[in-house]
Amino acid sequence: MITKLLAIIVKNFKQLIGSKSSSLIIIFGPLFLILITGLALSNAGLRDINVGLYSQEDNQLNDILLDKIKENNFNVNILNTIEECKDSVKKGLNHICIEIKPRASELSRYDSRVGYEAIFYVDYSKVRLVWAVINAVRNVVDSESAKISKEIINKVSQNIELVSTTMEENKDTLNDIINTGEFVKENVHNLRNSIGDASAGKDILVPLKISINNQRSILNNLRNNINNTLIPIPGTSQIVYNMYTDINILESELNNLDTNLIKLESFLENKNLIDRDVKSSLLEIENKLDENLKKVNKAKSSLNRLEDELEGIKSVKAEDIIRPIPVSITPVTSQQAASVSNALTYLDYLFPSIIALIITFVSILLSTTLTMKERRSMANFRNTISPTSNYLFLIGLYIFSLILVSIQILILFIVGKIFFNLNITSNLFTVSLILFSFITLLIFSGFIFGYLFNSEETAIVGAVSLSILMFIASGLILPVETMPRIMGNIIKFNPFVLTETALRQVLIFDLPIQSIVTEGIILLVYMALFIALSYIIMKYSKKEI
Amino acid sequence: MDNLLEAINVSKKLEGVWRLYNINILVKKGDLVGIIGPSGAGKTVFLKTISGFYKPETGLIYVDSQDLNLNKLAQKKIGFSTQSCSFYPDLSIEDNLYYFGKIYGIDKKTVKDRIDNILEMVGLPENKKTKAKYLSGGMQRRLDIACALIHDPDLLILDEPIANLDPMLREKIIELIQNINKNGKTILISSHFMNDIESICTKLLVIKEGYALTFGTPKEIRDQYSNIFEIAVRTFPGKYNLILNYIQQFDIKIKNSYVKNNCLYIHVPKDRQPATYLKLIFDSLLNTNENLIGINLNTLSIDELFSEMLRK
Numbered sequence: 001m002i003t004k005l006l007a008i009i010v011k012n013f014k015q016l017i018g019s020k021s022s023s024l025i026i027i028f029g030p031l032f033l034i035l036i037t038g039l040a041l042s043n044a045g046l047r048d049i050n051v052g053l054y055s056q057e058d059n060q061l062n063d064i065l066l067d068k069i070k071e072n073n074f075n076v077n078i079l080n081t082i083e084e085c086k087d088s089v090k091k092g093l094n095h096i097c098i099e100i101k102p103r104a105s106e107l108s109r110y111d112s113r114v115g116y117e118a119i120f121y122v123d124y125s126k127v128r129l130v131w132a133v134i135n136a137v138r139n140v141v142d143s144e145s146a147k148i149s150k151e152i153i154n155k156v157s158q159n160i161e162l163v164s165t166t167m168e169e170n171k172d173t174l175n176d177i178i179n180t181g182e183f184v185k186e187n188v189h190n191l192r193n194s195i196g197d198a199s200a201g202k203d204i205l206v207p208l209k210i211s212i213n214n215q216r217s218i219l220n221n222l223r224n225n226i227n228n229t230l231i232p233i234p235g236t237s238q239i240v241y242n243m244y245t246d247i248n249i250l251e252s253e254l255n256n257l258d259t260n261l262i263k264l265e266s267f268l269e270n271k272n273l274i275d276r277d278v279k280s281s282l283l284e285i286e287n288k289l290d291e292n293l294k295k296v297n298k299a300k301s302s303l304n305r306l307e308d309e310l311e312g313i314k315s316v317k318a319e320d321i322i323r324p325i326p327v328s329i330t331p332v333t334s335q336q337a338a339s340v341s342n343a344l345t346y347l348d349y350l351f352p353s354i355i356a357l358i359i360t361f362v363s364i365l366l367s368t369t370l371t372m373k374e375r376r377s378m379a380n381f382r383n384t385i386s387p388t389s390n391y392l393f394l395i396g397l398y399i400f401s402l403i404l405v406s407i408q409i410l411i412l413f414i415v416g417k418i419f420f421n422l423n424i425t426s427n428l429f430t431v432s433l434i435l436f437s438f439i440t441l442l443i444f445s446g447f448i449f450g451y452l453f454n455s456e457e458t459a460i461v462g463a464v465s466l467s468i469l470m471f472i473a474s475g476l477i478l479p480v481e482t483m484p485r486i487m488g489n490i491i492k493f494n495p496f497v498l499t500e501t502a503l504r505q506v507l508i509f510d511l512p513i514q515s516i517v518t519e520g521i522i523l524l525v526y527m528a529l530f531i532a533l534s535y536i537i538m539k540y541s542k543k544e545i
Numbered sequence: 546m547d548n549l550l551e552a553i554n555v556s557k558k559l560e561g562v563w564r565l566y567n568i569n570i571l572v573k574k575g576d577l578v579g580i581i582g583p584s585g586a587g588k589t590v591f592l593k594t595i596s597g598f599y600k601p602e603t604g605l606i607y608v609d610s611q612d613l614n615l616n617k618l619a620q621k622k623i624g625f626s627t628q629s630c631s632f633y634p635d636l637s638i639e640d641n642l643y644y645f646g647k648i649y650g651i652d653k654k655t656v657k658d659r660i661d662n663i664l665e666m667v668g669l670p671e672n673k674k675t676k677a678k679y680l681s682g683g684m685q686r687r688l689d690i691a692c693a694l695i696h697d698p699d700l701l702i703l704d705e706p707i708a709n710l711d712p713m714l715r716e717k718i719i720e721l722i723q724n725i726n727k728n729g730k731t732i733l734i735s736s737h738f739m740n741d742i743e744s745i746c747t748k749l750l751v752i753k754e755g756y757a758l759t760f761g762t763p764k765e766i767r768d769q770y771s772n773i774f775e776i777a778v779r780t781f782p783g784k785y786n787l788i789l790n791y792i793q794q795f796d797i798k799i800k801n802s803y804v805k806n807n808c809l810y811i812h813v814p815k816d817r818q819p820a821t822y823l824k825l826i827f828d829s830l831l832n833t834n835e836n837l838i839g840i841n842l843n844t845l846s847i848d849e850l851f852s853e854m855l856r857k
Contacts, residue, residue, distance in 0.1 A: 007647035011636065018635040018676065379641075382631040382692060385598050387620050388648040543598065 004388050008396030009403075012370075016404075030358065030408040034415045037347065037354055049074045049133055052094035054085040055101075061113045061144075062100050068140045089123050095133045097121040098141075111155075113148050146322050153318040164310045167303055174300050178293060185289040192282040195275045201268035205261055212258050219247050219254070347420055352503035353476055355412065356496055359435065361467045362408060363442035364449070367401045368463035371450020375541075384543060394447065394538060401443045402436075409435060427506045430513045434506065437523040438499040444530035451534065451541040470496040495526050547573045548610070549622075549700055549731045550595060555604035557587075557594050564590040567604070568757045570750055572733065574699070577726045579746035580735040581851060587755040588735040589628065592702050595733075596625045609699060621649060624693035624730075628705040630685050632692050634678035638669060641677055641688065642695050649696035659695060666728075667691045667721060683714040690721065694730075701725060703734040707741055719745060739851040751854055758854055770850045773800055775843050776811045776822055780835040785809040791829035797822075812845070 017023050051074050055062040069076050077094055079085040085097040099119040107114040118141050122130050226243055230236040347354075374380060374397065383393055416422040424431075446463055453459040471477075473487075474496045480488045491497055502519040505511045513520075550572040557565040564587045572578050580588045593599050595606050597613045597620045605612060611619040625631070632641045639660060646656035664670045667687040672680065677688060686706060693701055703722065707715040723745055726732050736742045743749065743763050751758040751766070759766055778788065785804055789811070793799065801812040813822055819842050830837055 003653075004648055004650065007644055011633065011640070011644045014640055015633060015635045377633065378627075378629060378631050379633045380631070381593075381598060381627055382625065382645060383648065385596050385620055385623065385625055386645070386648045387617050387650060389617075 001392065004392055005396050005399070008393060009400050012396070012400040027407070027411060029362075030411045031415060033358060034354075034412045035419070037350075049096070049136060050077060050094040051075065051137060052077050052079050052085045052088045052097040054079045054082050054097065054099050057102070059100065059102075059113075059116055061116045061118075064113070064144055065098070065100070065118070065141065068144055069137070072136065072140055074136070074140075086121050089121055092123075095123075095126075095130075096137050098137065107152055111148055111152050114152070149322045150318045153321050157314065157318065160310055160313055164307065164314065167307055167310070171300065171303055171307070174296060174303065178296050178300065181289055181293045181296065185286055185293065188282050188286045188289065192279050192286065195279050195282070201264070201272075205265050205268065209258070209261055212254050212261065216251065216254050219251050223247055347416075348422055349508065351416065351422055351424065352500050352507055353474075355409065355435075355503060356438070356474075356500045357471060357476070358412065359405060359409065359439055359499075360442060360470055360496055361464075363401065363405050363439050364446045364463045364467050365460065366404060367397070367443040367446025368449045368459050369446075369456075370397055370401060371447050372453075372456045372459050375450065376456065390538065391535065394534070397447070398440070398443055401446070402439060405439050405443070409439075424507060426510055427513075430506045430516070431503065433513075434499055434502045434516070434520065434523070437520065437527050438495060441495055441523065441527040441530045444527070444534045447534040448530065448537050451537045454542055470494055473497075474500065476500075493522065495523060498522055549574045549576070549608065550733070551605075551607040552595050553605045553607075555591070555594055555601045555606060557590055557599055558602050559590065559599075563755060565594065565601075565755045568750075568752070568755075570595075570757070570760055572700070572731060572748070574731050575726070575729065576747045577722070577732045577734065577745055578748045578750060579739075579742040580733060580750045580752060581737065581739050581742070582735075582752035583737055585754075586737075586752045588737075588752055589704050590755075591752060592625070592704050592733065592735055596620070596623050596702055598625075621696060622699045623702060624696065624698035624700070625702045626686075626689045626693040626704065626706060628708060630689040632677050632689060635676060637674050637676050638664065638680075638688055638691075639673040641692060645692050646695045651696055656695065659697065663691045663694050666694070666724070668717075683710060683717070686710065686714075686718060687721065690725070694725070698730070700731045700733065703732060705735055705737075707736060707738065715741060751851070753854075767850060770854055771845055772815045773812045773845050774815055774819060774822060775845055775849065776813065776826060777808055777839075777841040777843070778811070778826060779808045779838040779840070780830065781838055782835070783807060783809075784833060784835060787833040788826070788829045788835060791832055792825055795825060797825065 051069050053062070053066060053069070053076055066076055066078075077088065079088060079097070082097075082099055085094070085099065088094040089097045097120070099121065101117050101119060102115055103117045105114045120134060120137065122134055124130055126133075223244070226240050226247075230240045230243070374383075374393070384390065413424050416424055445466060449459045449462040449466070453462060473491045473494050475491065480491050480497070483491065498519040502516040502523075505515055506513075548571060550570065552568060552570045554567045554569060555565055556563065556567055568591060570578070580591065582588045590599065594601050595613070597606075597617075600614060606614065608619040608622050611622075613619045633644070636644065642660045642663065643656055646659065647653075651659070660673070661670070664673060667690055669684060669687050669691065672684065677685065680688060690701075690703065690706070693703075706722065707718050710718060719741060722732060722734060726745075734742055734746070739749075746763060748760065748762055749766055750760045759769065761769070778785075780788070788809060789799070789802055792811070798814055799811055800814060801810075803810050823840070823842060826840060827837075829835075
């Protein structure tokens with residue numbers, strides 16, 4: 001069986017080599033493909049983007065944007081009307097049209113450039129390009145916008161600084177007011193306290209009056225005693241007289257004292273009334289002072305709080321206000337991938353897709369064409385009546401196709417590695433397994449077309465349709481996430497998507513084989529399904545066409 | 546057992562149309578059997594069915610006592626040369642022969658040895674390395690026969706091997722076929738030129754619209770169908786209808802009559818003496834005032850016999 005298989009494969013190769021153009025296309029086809037793709041995608045940015053710019057009036061922003069866009073190697077075309085600008089996008093002359101339009105903004109007193117807005121007009125039919133262009137131009141505008149923001153914030157910051165300094169100065173004045181107030185309050189308090197009691201002097205005058213009254217009664221007693229004792233005693237008249245005189249003088253003195261006391265009491269009473277009024281006024285003053293001091297203190301604490309806030313704002317950088325949540329984008333590529341080249345190119349990222357795409361078209365078309373060629377071959381009859389099983393011919397054709405596609409893939413890998421330094425040598429075993437499953441299922445799907453249809457044209461149309469279907473439903477043209485959920489779920493099972501996903505994980509992220517088990521199993525199921533289908537269809541296909 | 550091929554009640558339907566009806570044939574080793582029939586009669590379908598390419602709807606096919614449909618290896622005993630040639634035009638003669646030898650399971654050395662012998666036999670010893678597509682029509686036919694012989698089959702089937710060839714080339718291929726037959730191969734050859742193959746065939750199978758009209762040796766068939774005289778008369782002015790009307794008055798059973806190349810052909814049974822027919826013809830000439838230019842009385846050629854068979 002092996003020798004028969006070998007004979008079939010060798011025969012196929014001899015036929016291929018017999019035709020120089022066929023054998024050359026096997027080698028040069030992928031070579032051209034990778035070279036052209038590689039050259040086209042071996043950069044990481046946009047080039048030759050035409051930007052249409054329209055502004056109603058000359059303004060500073062216009063000039064700045066113009067310079068900045070030019071700095072980014074974009075071509076700028078100034079247009080006279082907005083319609084002209086939009087039309088240029090529709091006609092494909094410009095990739096984007098920017099309209100600079102005046103707008104009302106409070107911030108324009110800080111910077112005149114803020115008084116304008118930029119409106120982008122884009123052509124969404126250029127699906128894959130439009131976002132790249134928008135992003136690129138927006139980056140230019142955003143960077144200028146951020147610059148203006150920074151300048152405005154710096155100006156606001158300066159104002160805050162000024163407010164802060166003024167507040168500091170006013171805070172001292174406030175402190176002086178508080179201190180003076182405290183001092184006045186204390187003095188008033190002391191003064192109020194220093195004013196005596198309303199009953200001051202009474203405690204002295206009352207005992208004094210009692211004492212006078214007591215003395216007066218003593219004098220009366222004395223007089224009575226004299227009368228009773230001395231008068232009867234002869235010879236005491238003089239003495240009594242003298243004594244009466246003294247007593248009368250004393251009494252008169254007491255009366256004078258009493259009169260004076262009454263005057264003093266009256267005086268004291270008047271004084272107390274005045275003191276009470278003064279004290280009441282002083283208390284009122286003290287309360288008012290206290291109230292004012294509380295207010296001033298409150299004002300001071302508010303000022304302090306304000307100062308703290310301002311102090312906090314002063315320490316905030318303008319950059320932090322412009323970008324309060326800093327965003328940094330870091331590629332999640334593997335260490336190894338990143339170390340190969342610091343800046344991975346589009347080609348690096350697209351290589352799995354390119355490989356999957358090339359394999360899809362080449363494998364399906366090659367196997368379909370070979371099957372049709374074999375079925376339409378003059379020799380088909382002789383092969384069929386030979387004692388060699390038809391399935392052996394199918395296996396021979398499969399191995400031959402597999403070898404051809406593998407040669408092409410090998411060329412792609414070698415050229416990609418040597419000329420474009422692509423990171424494709426890691427996980428070679430896993431990559432080979434993925435590619436083997438994918439190529440096998442595609443080759444057998446090509447066999448299905450080859451045996452299902454009886455004319456070469458319809459078979460090729462069928463094969464191309466399947467290839468295109470797999471390509472369209474892959475997310476390469478439109479992201480799967482933008483499609484309806486049900487479609488997205490179906491597309492996940494597209495062998496192209498499974499292979500591309502698995503290749504990306506293995507080639508770009510350097511993930512181990514365990515991470516692609518699901519994709520691998522589904523691919524193997526597909527492979528078995530396609531092999532079984534091609535077997536059945538071959539069995540029931542027409543022997544002669 | 547001398548029987549190499551036996552087909553019993555073989556019927557075949559293609560794309561819903563019955564192409565063969567209960568065909569029977571028995572081919573002995575060493576036979577050279579001609580399959581004759583007009584285009585579309587089912588000759589090729591029959592040959593492809595007995596070669597195992599088509600599976601018959603009914604009937605059995607034995608090759609060297611092995612059921613062809615049950616034993617794929619029985620196909621090894623059959624070599625087939627198709628009408629349109631069956632080889633790879635982009636391969637050289639040698640590569641074609643080597644490849645077909647290999648897929649018939651022959652080892653490398655034997656194939657290599659056999660290639661030279663066969664090329665010698667078919668008269669292509671000098672062109673081993675030439676690509677098949679660059680060969681002339683006759684050479685391609687020879688190569689196809691060589692491809693059919695590379696695995697040394699017991700039965701060689703040749704489907705219209707002389708079709709579309711000039712007379713000289715036709716003769717050479719016939720000669721080649723005879724040589725192969727002489728070398729011990731049993732041959733089945735189809736053609737719609739009965740004349741060319743009748744002389745070399747040991748047996749003939751006549752097919753018409755999928756039915757086997759007859760199967761036997763050429764003599765048996767000739768005996769079966771050649772009980773007819775053909776009278777060819779050329780007269781002036783050539784009012785042949787009058788001649789025919791005159792003859793029909795005398796209870797003569799005319800099997801067929803037609804005018805070709807200004808000559809009247811009349812087929813009559815051999816149940817009367819030729820002189821009777823000739824006398825009748827002369828009488829008719831006198832009665833119709835036709836002037837005789839020429840007259841001929843013959844038995845039917847094999848082609849005429851064939852046409853007669855088909856006409857029936």
